[in-house]
Amino acid sequence: MTVLVALAANLLIAVAKAVGGVLAGSPALLSEAAHSVADSLNEIFLLAALRRSRRPADRRHPFGYGKERFFWSLLAAVGIFVMGGCFSFFQGFEALQGGAKESHEGYVAGLVVLGVALVVEGVSLLRALHQVHRQSGTAGQGLRDPALRTVVAEDSTAVLGVALAIVGMVLHMVTGNVVWEASASLAIGALLVYVAFRLGRDAREQLIGQAADPELSDRMYALLEEQPEIDSVEELLTMQLGLDSILLAARVDLVPGLDSEEVEDVTVRIKFSIMRTIPEADQIFLDITDAPTRAARRKKSGGPAATGERGGA
Incomplete structure (x- = not known):
């Protein structure tokens, strides 16, 4: 109007x-x-x-x-x-x-x-x-x-x-x-x-792909950190897709001991939790890793315990 x-x-x-x-x-x-x-x-x-x-x-x-x-x-x-x-x-x-x-x-x-x-x-x-x-x-x-x-x-x-x-x-x-x-x-x-x-x-x-408002990005990061199944948030990327649409891509390390079905359920729950709190975050992609398990596997194989390896979910 x-x-x-x-x-x-x-x-x-x-x-x-x-x-x-x-x-x-x-x-x-x-x-x-x-x-x-x-x-x-x-x-x-x-x-x-x-x-x-x-x-x-x-x-x-x-x-x-x-x-x-x-x-x-x-x-x-x-x-x-x-x-x-x-x-x-x-x-x-x-x-x-x-x-x-x-x-x-x-x-x-x-x-x-x-x-x-x-x-x-x-x-x-x-x-x-x-x-x-x-x-x-x-x-x-x-x-x-x-x-x-x-x-x-x-x-x-x-x-x-x-x-x-x-x-x-x-x-x-x-x-x-x-x-x-x-x-x-x-x-x-x-x-x-x-x-x-x-x-x-x-x-x-x-x-050209501007990040979301810093305040919103901080809220998304805090929401991920609050999840009991997430051990740490390694990386969080955002992009403004429109006035009411934000793309969120995050690489997170889960706590050890979760099987594949539990990982899938946790991923879905986290996504919906974020979308309920921040409706603008309507495109969410999580890259899931298990930090302790990954470190142990690398130590056993003699490789460096770096954080660059990714798991997918």
């Missing part, structure tokens, strides 16, 4: 800014229009991410489609950079080179448009922040949701960008010097490029 609200707001604001920018010949207002168009396209990307990431796992994608969110968030970052940042730089440099009209006609209407945009973007930002607070308090997700994180970044940037455009237009009107408005356009471009870089970097980390 937050993405839909942001999309509707951005579409209306983009049209208003574009019309006002053309009538006023304002580079700052046109930069903000490009910013809103980029945001609108990005909201469409995010809607696609929300829909496609919910598809169930199949034979081609046995771990599901959760990473769709990260892919479409990466495209949204590219859209912010190309459509928003680059166009804003173009408008700023063109104004500095004398391409902008030295006219204040339509500037009052343009400032009114920016004032309305500031209010609308502010409301959208408050709604997004409210959802972040709600998710942080319930599911513990907060800004881990790439779609919500992108909306918050876009709305925050939009509020700041509109403020920069207003300052640039007002100073241009007061001083008659277009350099103020050109500087506002360049500042908006720099802001968008920075936001695009941050969002793109986060999406990249998730796409």
